[in-house]
Amino acid sequence: MIHSMTAFARGEAQGDDKTISVEIRSVNHRFCEIAVRMPRPWIALEEKIKNRIRQSVSRGRVDVTVEVRSQGGSSQVYEAxxxxxxxxxxxxxxxxxxxxxxxxIPIDSIIRLNGVINASSVKPDLESDWSLLEQALSQALETLSSMRETEGAALYEDFLGRLKKLEESLESVSSMAASQPEVHLEKLKERLAALLEGAADLDPARLAQEAAFLxxxxxxxxxxxxxxxxxxxxxxxxxxEEPPGRSxxxxxxxxxxExxxxxxxxSDAGLSHVVVAAKAEVEKIREQVQNVE
Structure with missing residues (x-):
């Protein structure tokens, strides 16, 4: 079953002192390109995130946003x-x-003084934080895969419908093309007769040869x-089973x-009309294929 490259998903995992959430947005792209945005103290985990995503995604532009919050709900903690x-x-x-x-003496006159209350980032513990982050990431990737599969199923049905229309067009084209030699012969006769009006009769063998050439x-x-x-x-x-987008x-x-x-x-108007309609279907297929993994 094919997968779409367009999807959005979110995952979250909660630890003793912090909560980590992961948002993933994927769109179509020729290759697998991953961009990660996360707080600087956890930047050492970026490559692990990319490697984990590559296990699930083979093609597409994937944007990942990681947020780390303290249990109070903020990415900042305050120390006195x-x-x-x-x-x-x-x-x-x-x-x-x-x-x-x-x-x-009012308390606010004390806590407003410089250095009494200080804001600091949630402190990283990369080993335990990776465990939380991986949980959130796996959750998001599972949802992402499900959404990509659902979108892919819709694309699959759309492709089948358009391929059937193309086959019907080819049947019409094939039928029309079979009568083209006779059509060329009649047109050639009419053109030569007009040019040689009043002249000797046309040579049937020569006419057949020219018609066959055309x-x-x-x-x-x-x-x-x-x-x-x-x-x-x-x-x-x-x-x-393999991602078929490029093929x-x-x-x-x-x-x-073709x-x-x-x-x-x-040179037949009816045949040309069928071909133009078929090309319109092919163009729609080409557009849809761009979103297949």
Whole structure:
């Protein structure tokens, strides 16, 4: 079953003193490209994150955001310098005494003083934090894979429907192409008759030879055969276990090439109309293939 490259997922794991969450967003890309955003103290875990993702994702642009929060819900913790606060308090008491003040000393006048309350980042413990991070990452990857698979199932059905339309178009093209030699002969007769009006009768053998030459130039049998083969291969690859995106992209390009050649060789309006409609279907397939892993 094919997988889409577009998905979003989130995972979270909680420890004794911190919570780690992971968000993953993936979009289509020719290769597997992973970008990780995380707090600097945990940057040493980045390569582990990428290696873990590569086990689940073979193709696509993957953006990962890691957030680390204390149990209070913030990525910042606050520490009090009690000794400094006590020194400030004693100093303020001396000022009160010197000025003969009797008002109580408000606590906010102490904690607002520089250095009494300090903000610091949640401190890393890389070994235990990796255990938490891996839990959150695995949870997110499981959801991501499920979403990519669901989107892939929709793409799979869409491809099958469009391939069937292409096969129907090829049946019509093949039927129309079979009558082209007679059509060329009649057109050639009409053109030569107009040019040689009143002249001697046309040589039937010569006419047949010229008509055969024109029919050979416009013969699309090989293109029809190759297009049918490409469609059969496309179906087979859709059911393979390996990520088929690159192979499907190549076949979609080849299908476009074959139908374009059919159109360029055709001088019949009806046949050209069928080929144009088929090329529109191929173009839709080419667009959808870009999102297949």
């Amino acid at each position: 310098d009690a000794a400094l606060a006590r020194n400030y308090y004693e100093a303020v008491k001396e000022v009160h005494k010197a000025l003969g003040l009797s008002d109580p 029919a050979d130039k416009s013969d699309i049998t090989e293109e029809i055969v190759r297009a049918r083969s490409h469609i059969a291969q496309f179906r087979d690859i859709l059911d393979q 499907l992209n190549f076949l979609a390009q080849e299908l476009h090439r 139908f374009s050649t059919m159109g360029s060789k055709s």
